[in-house]
Amino acid sequence: MxxxxxxxxxxxxxxxxxxxxxxxxxxxxxxxxxxxxxxxxxxxxxxxxxxxxxxxxxxxxxxxxxxxxxxLGYAYLSATPLPHIVQPFLDRLSEEVGQSASVSVLDGTDIVYVARASQKRVMSINLMPGSRLPAYCASMGRVLLAALPETEARALIEAAPRQAFTPRTKTEIAELMTELQGVREKGHAVIDQELELGLCSIAVPLFGVKGRVVAALNIGAPAAHVPAAEMAERYLSVMQGVAGQLRPLLQ
The missing domain is CATH 1.10.10.10 (Winged helix-like DNA-binding domain superfamily/Winged helix DNA-binding domain)
Incomplete structure (x- = not known):
């Protein structure tokens, strides 16, 4: 242009x-x-x-x-089928695991929530479709950044104002790039109280029929109930099942 x-x-x-x-x-x-x-x-x-x-x-x-x-926001939400497709799956997933579940997409250095099913409020902010969070320290953000070519992911991380929201927040570029490599190898991301103390989350990529990552799916839980070390054991299998069901429905 x-x-x-x-x-x-x-x-x-x-x-x-x-x-x-x-x-x-x-x-x-x-x-x-x-x-x-x-x-x-x-x-x-x-x-x-x-x-x-x-x-x-x-x-x-x-x-x-x-x-x-x-x-302005409704124009996007009404023009894309993604929120309508994923919402029923999120509702069932949230009900099954008893935790909040969300889907987001990457927008520059942020993630934007496009659908959410909330069992309980696990963050001090009220998340809803249209809410934004920094990609570098969110589980869905790391999944979406990991799906990009490494140079592109690094450029977005460098461009982000990498604030330490808690003492656990990772902000160093080298450390974040190592995290992304781990996400690529494992196929999921777990965040341990980096956005807010007391909150853990796990995210997996949502692939479309053409094989590219089109969004990310996550589950958030209070750290006092589900420590970060237990997130994958508890939720990864069911989340991958939902991702598999959604794949033929996503472009």
Missing amino acids: RDTDLIGGFAKGLKIIEAFGEAQPRLSIAEAAKETGLDRATARRCLLTLAQLGYADYDGKYFSLTPRILR
Whole structure:
């Protein structure tokens, strides 16, 4: 793609939208500029445009997104069959194992949840379709990164702001690349309280009919009930069974 094919203003508007999140549901012009790296004048124009079009509210100082913004995410969820295909399988899996189960896809340095069946809330944040987590320290993220060519996976890890969410979070590039190699060899990833203390998870890849990894499936459990060392023994077989059932249904 040539630079002349890009619409700069549109790209800047998307950066402003992505600056909002659970930790910052309201942004001033100065805060939006700081979060996006845009100058204040550009951030102001983008925010006022969103407000004019009904995608944001403005109280004179702070902007906040309106429910209208959900149209953008719903366009993807309604256009792709993946959530509709996997949801019944997730519901049955979650009921069978008594834990939450999810499916996500890779989006840059993050994973994005596309479907979820929740038995209980195992994280302090409320995960749902559309939720994002850093790929480098999530079980589904490591499965999806491991499916990429090594150079591409390394580039994404290098580009990620590798924050240590807990004392157990792996952030060093060499250590993460070793983890990915282990995922390729074992065919699954286990996370031991790297995203949040008290949470363990296990993930497997979901292959499509053409043999490529199209998504990842995971089960999350409280570490006090299921230690990381027991995750594979308890859940791997049933998860691989679900992945096998889904394979002929996924493109």
